[in-house]
Amino acid sequence: MPLLPSLSEMPGHLIRRLNQQTTAVFQTHLKAAGHDITSVQFSALEALAQNPGLDQAKLAAQIGYDRATIGGVVKRLEHKALVKRAQSEMDRRAFKLVLTPLGLEVLDAVRPVVIALQRDILDGLSDEEREALTKLMQKALRLHLQDPSAT
Amino acid sequence: MPLLPSLSEMPGHLIRRLNQQTTAVFQTHLKAAGHDITSVQFSALEALAQNPGLDQAKLAAQIGYDRATIGGVVKRLEHKALVKRAQSEMDRRAFKLVLTPLGLEVLDAVRPVVIALQRDILDGLSDEEREALTKLMQKALRLHLQDPSAT
DNA sequence: CAATATTAGTATGCATACTTACCACTATGG
DNA sequence: CCATAGTGGTAAGTATGCATACTAATATTG
Numbered sequence: 001m002p003l004l005p006s007l008s009e010m011p012g013h014l015i016r017r018l019n020q021q022t023t024a025v026f027q028t029h030l031k032a033a034g035h036d037i038t039s040v041q042f043s044a045l046e047a048l049a050q051n052p053g054l055d056q057a058k059l060a061a062q063i064g065y066d067r068a069t070i071g072g073v074v075k076r077l078e079h080k081a082l083v084k085r086a087q088s089e090m091d092r093r094a095f096k097l098v099l100t101p102l103g104l105e106v107l108d109a110v111r112p113v114v115i116a117l118q119r120d121i122l123d124g125l126s127d128e129e130r131e132a133l134t135k136l137m138q139k140a141l142r143l144h145l146q147d148p149s150a151t
Numbered sequence: 152m153p154l155l156p157s158l159s160e161m162p163g164h165l166i167r168r169l170n171q172q173t174t175a176v177f178q179t180h181l182k183a184a185g186h187d188i189t190s191v192q193f194s195a196l197e198a199l200a201q202n203p204g205l206d207q208a209k210l211a212a213q214i215g216y217d218r219a220t221i222g223g224v225v226k227r228l229e230h231k232a233l234v235k236r237a238q239s240e241m242d243r244r245a246f247k248l249v250l251t252p253l254g255l256e257v258l259d260a261v262r263p264v265v266i267a268l269q270r271d272i273l274d275g276l277s278d279e280e281r282e283a284l285t286k287l288m289q290k291a292l293r294l295h296l297q298d299p300s301a302t
Numbered sequence: 303c304a305a306t307a308t309t310a311g312t313a314t315g316c317a318t319a320c321t322t323a324c325c326a327c328t329a330t331g332g
Numbered sequence: 333c334c335a336t337a338g339t340g341g342t343a344a345g346t347a348t349g350c351a352t353a354c355t356a357a358t359a360t361t362g
Contacts, residue, residue, distance in 0.1 A: 007194055007214065010269050011281070012173045014288040016190065017215050019170040020319080021293060022163045023348095027320090039167065040348065043158055057310055063158065064168050069349050071312065076347080093310040093357045118161050122291045130162070133287040136280055137165040140273045142172065171349080174318095178350090191318065208340055220319050222342065227317080244327050244340040 022121050029117040035110050036080075040065070040073050042114055045082065045107045048099050055094040082106055173272050180268040186261050187231075191216070191224055193265055196233065196258045199250050206245040233257055 007013040026039045037045075043063045048054060054062065060070040074097065077083040082103035085095040099107065122130045158164040177190045188196075194214045199205060205213065211221040225248065228234040233254035236246040250258065273281045 005266065007197060008289065009285065010265070011272050011285055011288070012177060012190060012265075012269055013194065014285060014292065015166065015169050015173045015272070017292050018166050018288055020215065021291075022166045023319085026163060038347070039163060043164065046158060055310070064171065065348090066350055067311070068313085068351085069347095072347075072349095088310095091310075091358070093355095095311080114161070114163075115156065118163055121162050121166070124291050124293060125287065129287055129290070133284065133291065134160070134162055134165060136276065136284040136287070137162070137169055138159065139280070140172075140275050140284065141165065141168050142275060174349080189317065206340070216318090217320055218341070219321080219343085220317095223317075223319095239340095242328070242340075244325095246341080 025117055025121050026114075029113055029120065030110065033110070033113045035106070035113070037106070037110055040069075041077055041082075042107075042110060044070070044073055044077060045099065045103060046111075048083065048097055049104065049107055052098050053096045055088060055091075055096060057094075059097060077103070176268055176272050177265075180264055180271065181261065184261070184264045186257070186264070188257065188261055191220075192228055192233075193258075193261060195221070195224055195228060196250065196254060197262075199234065199248055200255065200258055203249050204247045206239060206242075206247060208245075210248060228254070 023039065030037055040063075044059060047059055047062045051058075051062070056070050056074055057067055059074075060067050065073075074083060074085065078085055081100055084098050084100050086098065088094040088096045119130070122133060125133065174190065181188055191214075195210060198210055198213045202209075202213070207221050207225055208218055210225075211218050214221075216224075225234060225236065229236055232251055235249050235251050237249065239245040239247045270281070273284060276284065
């Protein structure tokens with residue numbers, strides 16, 4: 001046990017590398033399946049399918065991103081005609097986000113690919129290990145990074 | 152068990168969130184300690200301390216980044232006078248990267264902070280769980296993402 | 303109702319990250 | 333020695349991600 005732990009023993013570094021691996025696997029599989037959707041975009045589409053009419057701030061909170069970041073994601077999704085933004089009548093600042101028919105179509109086509117690729121992200125692990133890792137990550141996630149308003 | 156697994160059950164999503172959490176913890180701790188160093192920059196400094204004279208491509212391979220990405224990182228480190236770039240005599244395309252005295256000083260000051268914060272990244276886990284997660288992540292990491300030349 | 307605080311979205315700036323393309327230089331083969 | 337393949341670094345383009353600051357609209361409170 002060295003006095004100076006190497007990078008490969010630091011959880012922070014491992015998580016970062018694992019995230020790179022995840023992104024790479026995601027992009028490779030999606031591209032191979034003929035789609036041009038990033039993981040963030042998929043998360044957004046999925047969240048909107050489950051909760052139609054969300055505004056951007058709610059969407060950001062749901063999938064764990066910054067308001068500013070989600071703005072760009074939504075813009076790109078709108079550009080690809082997968083999402084429609086409509087002025088909310090309740091709140092004239094807000095946009096209600098809804099999937100377009102094309103968006104729903106793409107999501108349905110992409111979802112099985114995304115589900116399948118989850119195995120490949122953790123390719124080196126057995127089923128039990130994969131399960132254990134998933135459980136540990138869920139537990140390690142403090143899901144309140146962006147919401148200090150829960151006073 | 153729903154037919155459509157929610158995002159929170161997908162390893163890919165969990166890894167992404169965990170990475171956000173890691174970044175946030177890292178930045179918070181480093182800022183609190185009065186330093187302005189990102190996790191990538193720390194990795195680079197650490198790697199250069201262990202292997203003085205690396206060129207950018209070797210450095211990138213060592214810590215798992217793209218050549219292009221490391222270019223920007225090194226530029227910022229050079230700007231902060233933590234790293235010096237010298238033309239290599241062996242290969243006039245390459246730069247030999249070396250820590251400056253200030254770079255070494257900063258690294259020594261920052262290292263204990265980084266080591267300490269690793270616990271906080273996985274705050275919700277017990278020591279055993281943290282250990283188990285680390286082991287699983289090491290195993291899950293295929294360390295050949297950037298090197299398809301190992302024929 | 304007016305003053306204030308809060309919130310939704312945008313814009314800007316910084317820092318990753320990867321792809322592709324390009325230039326300069328090196329190494330290799332014939 | 334020369335054509336060519338490979339490598340180091342940069343540049344441009346795209347997409348996250350966050351902080352900060354700003355505008356516009358809403359909610360709250362005196």
